[in-house]
Amino acid sequence: MPETSSSAGVAPVPGNVTNRRRHSRFALPHAQLSQFNFVLGTGITSTAMHNVGAYALSDVIFVLAVGGYCSLTACVAVRWVRDPRVILADVRESWFGGFAFPAGAGVIAARSTLLDVEWPALAFTAIAAVTWVLLVYCVIAAGIGDDARRHSAMTGADADTGPAGRPWRPDGLMRVDGSWFVLVVSSQSVAVAAGATATAFHHPLLAELAAICWSVGVVQLAAMIALGAARLLLAPLRAVDDVAPYWVFMGACMISVLAGSEVLAAAGQQTFVDDAVLASVCAVLWSFGSWLVPLLIVMMLWDWRRQDTYSGFRTSLWSMVFPIGMWGEASRELGEVRRVDWLIDLGTAEAWVVFTVWCAVFAGMLGWWWRWWTGRELRPSPADVHAHSQ
Numbered sequence: 001m002p003e004t005s006s007s008a009g010v011a012p013v014p015g016n017v018t019n020r021r022r023h024s025r026f027a028l029p030h031a032q033l034s035q036f037n038f039v040l041g042t043g044i045t046s047t048a049m050h051n052v053g054a055y056a057l058s059d060v061i062f063v064l065a066v067g068g069y070c071s072l073t074a075c076v077a078v079r080w081v082r083d084p085r086v087i088l089a090d091v092r093e094s095w096f097g098g099f100a101f102p103a104g105a106g107v108i109a110a111r112s113t114l115l116d117v118e119w120p121a122l123a124f125t126a127i128a129a130v131t132w133v134l135l136v137y138c139v140i141a142a143g144i145g146d147d148a149r150r151h152s153a154m155t156g157a158d159a160d161t162g163p164a165g166r167p168w169r170p171d172g173l174m175r176v177d178g179s180w181f182v183l184v185v186s187s188q189s190v191a192v193a194a195g196a197t198a199t200a201f202h203h204p205l206l207a208e209l210a211a212i213c214w215s216v217g218v219v220q221l222a223a224m225i226a227l228g229a230a231r232l233l234l235a236p237l238r239a240v241d242d243v244a245p246y247w248v249f250m251g252a253c254m255i256s257v258l259a260g261s262e263v264l265a266a267a268g269q270q271t272f273v274d275d276a277v278l279a280s281v282c283a284v285l286w287s288f289g290s291w292l293v294p295l296l297i298v299m300m301l302w303d304w305r306r307q308d309t310y311s312g313f314r315t316s317l318w319s320m321v322f323p324i325g326m327w328g329e330a331s332r333e334l335g336e337v338r339r340v341d342w343l344i345d346l347g348t349a350e351a352w353v354v355f356t357v358w359c360a361v362f363a364g365m366l367g368w369w370w371r372w373w374t375g376r377e378l379r380p381s382p383a384d385v386h387a388h389s390q
Contacts, residue, residue, distance in 0.1 A: 031075035032090055034097030034179065034315070038365075039069045039104035041321030045358040047111050048325050048351035051332060061358075062111055069104055091138055097179035097245075098139065099186035102132040106189025110262075113200040121200065125193040129209070132186050139183075176231035178245030178319065181224050184252035185322075187217035188259040195262030198269055207269035214259045215273060218281060221252055243303035244316040247296055251323025253289030257282045257330040261337045282334055289327065313364035321361055325354035 042065040049058035080087050091098055109124035195210035197203060228249060237243070260282040267275050300320075332347025334340070 031072050031079065032093065032098075033076065033101045034182075036069065036072055036100035036104040037097075037182075037315060037318035037322065039065050039072070040100060040107055040185070041318040041325065041358060041361070042068060043104065043107035043111055044322055044325035044329060045354055047107075047114070048328055048354050050111075050114055051329070052348055052351045065104075065111070066108060069108060073101075091135075095175065095179065096139065096181075096183045099132070099135055099182045102128045102135060103182060103186040103189040105131065106186070106193040109193035110189075110196040113196045116200070118197075118201045121193070121197045125190070125197050125206070128186075128190050128193055129213075132190050135186070136183075173227075173231055173235050176227050176235075177241065178228070178243075178248045179316075180227065181221075181248040181252040184217050184221045184224055185248065185255050187213050187220055188252070188255040191217060191259035192255065192262050195259065195266050198266045199262065202269070204269040207263070207266040208272050210259065210263050210266065211270045211272035214256070214263055214278075217256055217259065218285075221256055221285075224252065225249075242314070242316045243299050244314075245319045246299060247320040247323040249323075250289045250292040250296060251319075251326045253285045253292070254323065254326040254330040257286045257289065258326065258333050260285075261330070261333040264337045265333075279338065283338075286330060286334055289330075293327070313361070313368045317361045317364065321354065321358050324350075324357055328354055 042061055046058045046061040046065055049055075049061060076090075080090075105124045105128035109121050109128060112120040112124060191210045191213035194206040194213065198205075198207035198210060228246075260278045263270065263273065264275060264278050264282075328347045328350030330347070331343045331350065335343025335345075335347060
């Protein structure tokens with residue numbers, strides 16, 4: 001297979017195990033929608049630093065988030081303009097991971113409200129809402145079309161029992177992983193952005209939008225929890241499956257808590273959802289999301305001990321940074337809205353945990369870029385090799 005470049009530190013994937021880079025240093029990176037996880041992780045880290053009083057550090061990280069968003073957007077746009085045929089292929093390959101694009105815009109919009117400047121918050125909220133709606137229906141349509149084509153290609157016997165008489169298991173279940181929860185993250189990021197902007201600049205319509213998106217996101221979360229549980233119980237993880245994206249499971253719960261807290265903060269501007277319902281659901285989701293943390297840590301430890309596990313940098317590690325940061329921010333925001341001091345203290349202390357994790361992943365990304373720039377040997381992860389061999 002031909003070699004490809006990669007943006008935001010995604011290893012290029014050839015047909016063999018290793019790749020000795022023969023590239024133009026000025027070639028356009030191969031960017032995809034799923035790589036906006038970098039923006040999610042960096043944006044939430046900036047917000048966490050701002051809320052603990054590290055304003056200068058927060059501003060620097062925020063500039064990196066906005067710069068990453070603009071750079072990735074430009075790379076994706078130019079690639080799509082050059083070859084429109086890759087648009088549908090990119091949507092199919094990224095699948096629900098592509099919702100990192102509207103989610104990134106929502107995180108930037110929410111962080112922009114802390115600048116006390118209205119126009120960037122409104123602009124990024126609009127981008128998040130519009131692209132969220134478009135992607136929802138594009139991805140669903142692409143998924144239904146793919147499943148229909150696969151099923152119609154089977155004979156009557158194969159449709160019931162699968163090839164060679166084996167029990168049939170839907171291919172779609174094997175595709176379910178932690179990145180599917182990015183759908184929930186995108187819905188709730190619109191709610192967070194709209195709620196934060198409504199509270200900061202008094203926009204009642206945005207408060208209503210936040211309540212609606214929060215409601216949609218909670219239902220999506222319930223569906224994704226069922227799919228994620230079925231995936232883990234009925235189709236065990238393979239060697240090519242990356243465990244890091246499963247952190248988004250917890251992140252989806254926590255951003256639902258943060259979105260609900262933002263709607264509660266704008267309670268005087270919306271009447272769509274009852275405050276008591278919001279508070280109760282947020283408390284339940286925070287408890288469940290926190291319960292997932294030890295399980296996710298055990299899964300990561302198990303993954304590192306597996307044979308042939310790729311321990312180097314890959315973009316999916318940003319999927320771990322965002323949920324860790326979101327856990328702290330959701331805890332702090334819920335504590336402030338509900339006047340629970342220990343939640344506020346927990347969220348404040350956790351900000352430095354996510355900053356440490358962000359530094360480690362960011363350093364790994366810089367190291368990857370240096371090896372790519374100097375033409376050193378790069379080894380792709382098993383998940384990347386598997387994805388590009390399909």
